[in-house]
Amino acid sequence: MIAPSLLSADFARLADESQRVADADWLHFDVMDAHFVPNLTFGLPVMQAVQAVSPVPLDCHLMIDAPERWAPGYAEAGARNVTVHAEACTDPRAVARDIRAAGALAGLALKPGTPLEPYVEVLRDFDTLLVMTVEPGFGGQEFITEVLPKVRRARELVGTGHLQLFVEVDGGINADTIEQAAEAGADVFVAGSAVYGAADPAEAIAALRKRAAAAMQG
Numbered sequence: 443m444i445a446p447s448l449l450s451a452d453f454a455r456l457a458d459e460s461q462r463v464a465d466a467d468w469l470h471f472d473v474m475d476a477h478f479v480p481n482l483t484f485g486l487p488v489m490q491a492v493q494a495v496s497p498v499p500l501d502c503h504l505m506i507d508a509p510e511r512w513a514p515g516y517a518e519a520g521a522r523n524v525t526v527h528a529e530a531c532t533d534p535r536a537v538a539r540d541i542r543a544a545g546a547l548a549g550l551a552l553k554p555g556t557p558l559e560p561y562v563e564v565l566r567d568f569d570t571l572l573v574m575t576v577e578p579g580f581g582g583q584e585f586i587t588e589v590l591p592k593v594r595r596a597r598e599l600v601g602t603g604h605l606q607l608f609v610e611v612d613g614g615i616n617a618d619t620i621e622q623a624a625e626a627g628a629d630v631f632v633a634g635s636a637v638y639g640a641a642d643p644a645e646a647i648a649a650l651r652k653r654a655a656a657a658m659q660g
């Protein structure tokens with residue numbers, strides 16, 4: 443699945459920007475609080491406004507402290523997937539339960555430096571693992587290839603049936619890096635600048651999807 447990130451869209455035209463990526467699978471919505479990450483974006487009222495007009499289901503990525511307080515609200519508002527950061531949660535399982543009870547898929551995100559192994563059992567209660575391939579906070583950064591073994595290990599755990607979840611990558615995804623991420627086992631790809639920075643976002647989505655599919659088959 444391809445999930446364009448609204449972080450790279452024109453914030454003054456969010457309704458139009460969601461229409462420009464109508465061919466995407468999920469629309470990635472980056473919530474930043476200037477505490478968990480050094481940047482501030484948008485919150486629940488803006489998400490609700492986008493949700494009301496978006497042709498694509500929303501994939502909300504909460505880069506915030508105390509996500510347990512806010513995550514269920516995004517699910518209740520109609521998000522398809524709500525992801526919280528492992529580093530910000532005191533009880534990730536409880537957050538997953540609340541997100542699912544409110545009707546969304548539950549995601550757990552790991553920063554590039556956060557290992558997967560301590561979270562393997564916790565991830566049995568999640569539907570999505572979001573592997574950050576840049577330090578969270580800003581779009582347009584370079585893909586960190588050192589994170590790929592974490593993607594491979596997650597895919598291995600899905601392959602053995604120990605985990606049942608989407609393996610999502612976020613940060614620095616473009617026509618080249620998407621192949622590496624797909625080969626490693628990712629199946630959901632967030633792309634901000636590679637989609638909204640393109641002259642034709644629909645074409646960019648199609649090209650990314652083709653490259654990922656080819657790499658997955660190869």
Ligand SMILES: O=C(CO)[C@H](O)[C@H](O)COP(=O)(O)O
Pocket residue numbers: 447449450470472503576577578579580581582583612613614615632633634635636
């Ligand atoms: O979560 C994010 C940053 O924290 C963004 O989703 C991500 O960086 C996407 O932007 P780009 O594709 O330009 O790297």
